[in-house]
Amino acid sequence: MAKRASMSDVARVAGVSLTTASRALSGVGRVSAETRAKVIETAERLQFQPDMIARSFVTGRSFIVGVLAEHAHGRFSMPLIVGATNYLGRENIAAVTLDAHGTPRVLTEYLKRLRSRRIDGILVVGDDPNRASLVLSEDFAVPVVFASSSATPETDYVVAPDNRGAGRAAAEHLIDLGRRDIAHVTAAVHEPAVDARVAGFTAAMDAAGLKIAMGGGPLYGSYLQRWGIDAAERIIASGQPVDAIFAANDEIAMGLFGTFHRHGIRVPDDIAIIGYDNRLGGVMRPDVPLSTFDPDLVTVGERAAERLLTVIGGEGSPGIDYVQPRFIEGRSTLGPTLEPYDVL
């Protein structure tokens, strides 16, 4: 069992001091070109691998970050976490993933652990209900980046999907298709993601000189399919003209579609529908049934991790970094007429 070569082994074999070896390999400090070459050659020959733990020990940088998730198993957390940890891994950074859902006492315990590891930074994934307790003491002030969270953008580093942009894009696309009576069926008002999408949607409609269908504003409800069904009923009952709808998520969109279909209203012929979330993302059929936005949470996670490393490196400044949701054109806007079977 050949032991691993240490740096002093390299130094000895190369005939230089440990100091010189360290400098030659790390690239800092003054070493002559020939000495450096000799050391590097020796290191390779001995298959030298620097011991990161020893390095961490002396530099204080652990090359480990903490990933604090609201609810790690959640639909939205998973891609964020995987995106982030995967990026970190590529950059040779380890992650200790902690599920913050629990009492503030648990969070405190977790923070202790992170400090104990001399963590380089923290990535907060999703909205942490205990966010208020995320107070870093002065002797443990590491960079924090928020992924897809409603943090305060002025002082925090945030990476999030561009809900506003998606709302705008949805409206613009429907307008481009020639639709004029466009409604927006969304979830609860004052939810950050909802408000942002409403704002973008409204702005695009205003810019086109169009009034939002069904009363000039969004229809607020919930994220449930049930609400989509109810909203469709309400739209039909109102008798008001509606030829397109932007739904706050795919569940609502499916509720709308099912109800319209039952009433003989064709999609997209009579009413075009755009959803959000891409929940059905390529699950079924080769042809995409529902037009929707994929918030690309994996990318959000990656970018958040990238940003965290930047901040750890001492660069970058606070603010929100938006990731553009990817529009996926499906038959609910493109045609041919969507049948229930198509969605299966």
Add this chain to the structure above:
Amino acid sequence: MAKRASMSDVARVAGVSLTTASRALSGVGRVSAETRAKVIETAERLQFQPDMIARSFVTGRSFIVGVLAEHAHGRFSMPLIVGATNYLGRENIAAVTLDAHGTPRVLTEYLKRLRSRRIDGILVVGDDPNRASLVLSEDFAVPVVFASSSATPETDYVVAPDNRGAGRAAAEHLIDLGRRDIAHVTAAVHEPAVDARVAGFTAAMDAAGLKIAMGGGPLYGSYLQRWGIDAAERIIASGQPVDAIFAANDEIAMGLFGTFHRHGIRVPDDIAIIGYDNRLGGVMRPDVPLSTFDPDLVTVGERAAERLLTVIGGEGSPGIDYVQPRFIEGRSTLGPTLEPYDVL
């Protein structure tokens, strides 16, 4: 900026030697009860947190494991990874997540990095195509556990969903419902997961003295919805009696259902259907449309991580640890008759 208290600080304040402080806090070695109490009290008062890096440095244990994923972003990898990393986090173990998809050269580079960190163990998630290159040199022989992988069960530590058990459970459930002409529409033969489900299914049918419908064996095809559609057509065209089907995944099941519905065959009244994967898992409707199995990959990941820590601790022996897929009873076996709208 108060510096962190080190163990020697604790020792000094408590009036003992560094050695004694270490022993009192770690619990190993001989220390009198009163001294121990005094040290612990002092440590708490000073908010002492042991420096894990220093500890790693001296003990050689890094409290970091490598997570090697086949394709981290994949549908199946994500829950495995999240389950594993989350469990590890709970146990205060960090993870460096690496996507092994790439050349063997990349994998070699990754292994170097892991060695460089003195990793405690490796978790292989999913089937690694480069598995053959996962050769650990003798100076880097750490425990390896495979999560949901087709590793060799005699020599490796494996945690996987019990596909065999699911196949058996599916058949048994359908038999319990009084069905007698039960078919199995599955994917490609010789795929480990497929074969295992076939084996379980066949065993249960044999035990009940029943012959598998549609020729005594499974219908092999692919995992695509298209195959479900084709299989349904074939079943209908054959004229053979079939009153229940176990499909290899939910896509196939949906293809079956859609086609049957178009032909006026009611589900579950005429034909009951059970799928696999729980892809639609609670996405839509409050009532579950499709009866299916949830392989509970998060749990598989957790158990694999748990197992890895056990092996690192020097215990446990090779073999497969099966996680039982969770049966989810939906309307495709329970009724009332499933309509396309219900699935939306």
Add this chain to the structure above:
DNA sequence: GCTGATCGCGCAAGCGTTTTCGCACCAGGG
């Protein structure tokens, strides 16, 4: 009261790197 075992504790080595300080050497300007 003597011997040997056990107990409680401290000294000091050691883990592998980075980094500060300092020394010797050399070239160029005064």
Add this chain to the structure above:
DNA sequence: CCCTGGTGCGAAAACGCTTGCGCGATCAGC
């Protein structure tokens, strides 16, 4: 020839913890 400034390199400290070894004190057994 001296001084300055730069260059190439090495000695040694430091990081915070674990642990083998040893020493005095206490204790059990006879």
